[in-house]
Amino acid sequence: MKFNIKDVAQKAGVSISTVSRVVNNSKPVKPKTRDKVLDAIEELGYRPNAIARSLKIKHTKSIGIMTPDIANQFYPEVVRGIEDVANMYEYTIFLCNTDLNEEKELQYFAELEEKQIDGMIFMGNHVSDELHNEMKSAGIPVVLIGGRAEDIPSVTIDNEKAAQEAVEFLLKRGHSRIGVITGKMKDPMMGQARLKGYRNALEANKIPVEEELIVEGGYRYKSGYEGAKKLMLLNEPPSAIFVCSDEMAIGASRAILEDGFRIPQDVAIMGFDNVDISGKVYPSLSTIGQPMYEMGAIAMRLITKILHQESIGASDVVLDYEVIEREST
């Protein structure tokens, strides 16, 4: 049996307003009547209906998260970061998987907007024009993680600079013939920016960029595996490879080991992300550490700040990365 505020009021012999007042602690209530109400609540096992409440007060304490695929190594950690601070502020989160599909992004956005979410955190490699419109017109705070879009707060790292440091790290270790397995080139951050960093590093060190050393990957294991195979088949294979995601780097390591090369003696591998597993595999992966948990936590914190109209300083927050040296270099 499900009871509502009216039942409680009846049972306690008071009006529904006073029940509301004790439930929300919103106005003083005489201790005695408060106790009566509390007893009634207890006895009936009353649970307030948050939907009805939301309808009235016009917010839901729910926020949406759109992630390309929670089953990918990178996202669970940031979602955890989001959820922890969401929970702290008593928000609860809707999770959506978009598969980077614009249709799905749009459809989910509409769905969540109808459900009156108070805010939304978006991860994806690009905000389409249509989605951008939706975001602007929805009238709720949106923050991006790992990407940028006009007029929308974001939390990122400096991918270009990080990538540059990654290959400079390799350069300093004496490598001069360095391959790269990139992200998808249509992805501005994971694709373009990181490749740009690679080029920067070589140019800054007066090393000519050879196109044959650049192979386009994606994000997943398989493309890393294939990319490395390709690279090692070159007449003059690289002595080090900068792989633009850890998952690909693990694939690349496997390919290299299979081909009978040693890591890092024959070829060094530098990853990107510092996904949980990268320190645990053998050989453990040197990589660029992205503060995934923090990115999520900060994004969510941003949302709460906007919601509470605390001034938010710079609305594009750029977090520090770190270069992590492990066994693969």
Next chain:
Amino acid sequence: MKFNIKDVAQKAGVSISTVSRVVNNSKPVKPKTRDKVLDAIEELGYRPNAIARSLKIKHTKSIGIMTPDIANQFYPEVVRGIEDVANMYEYTIFLCNTDLNEEKELQYFAELEEKQIDGMIFMGNHVSDELHNEMKSAGIPVVLIGGRAEDIPSVTIDNEKAAQEAVEFLLKRGHSRIGVITGKMKDPMMGQARLKGYRNALEANKIPVEEELIVEGGYRYKSGYEGAKKLMLLNEPPSAIFVCSDEMAIGASRAILEDGFRIPQDVAIMGFDNVDISGKVYPSLSTIGQPMYEMGAIAMRLITKILHQESIGASDVVLDYEVIEREST
């Protein structure tokens, strides 16, 4: 600017009822007036308010998921399975991380119940009495993944049998001194059942169970690492180790490799779960494959069935596992 059904009605010059009818396609509407309404909707960019709708119709098309920690290797895949079928049936999911903490479980359950979720999928190693009460009295379908509780539908695999097969697999490869790194012993499935399977296998093969070969782990990498170190320090170390989760198995592998042993020549490793990464690490992990995605998908399917009152057959569905042979054995 946010518009509601009234605004649309006004703009279209009809009553709100007919707007509702065209929005929901619930009753015939003359094509001409339908068009007027559609135009108004378009023009205003009207989005129905699902909260108001839910208040009236008494369901929300939202379901809750409680997971110990989405950042653990195992869960993202099952959550993905859940979400995919949820999406198919137009449900959207609330995600919660409990850290296996009973307080948090209870608190989240109440929160979601107040938000009027239509159903709930629970993952955790145990359903406390209090939570069990809540589940029964909430009046919504609940299904468990990876665990059992009285009167609550569940989807699992036969952990005991799977574990037994895992060690029998080792036995058949000629190992007779087999160590085990267990899950937490207070966990009925990952802890108790899998250890039971280990004992069964040895007993069935008339091999005495030696307590020194049994070390209690947990779930994470570190306990696998430490467990293996301990085992390899024995006067007579095992020639194979059955590790009750892949993440621990990866930790164990690392420990063994560090100690200068080879896998599988000196010691074979058998994991459990078949987490995404286990086929990608080096050496790749032989393991028991749990159909994680399917577990999620089926659990969610169960929810929709109950919600639509389709009869559900057996309410405890036990899925097949598979023993996967890779490089570590």
Next chain:
DNA sequence: TTGTAAGCGTTATCAA
């Protein structure tokens, strides 16, 4: 300190 009543944006019943 408490109660009455209006209203949040829908759906659905009933009449027209």
Next chain:
DNA sequence: TTGATAACGCTTACAA
């Protein structure tokens, strides 16, 4: 085929 209107369960002026 359409329109008034009463819920749905709550919060919040306003009055007492």
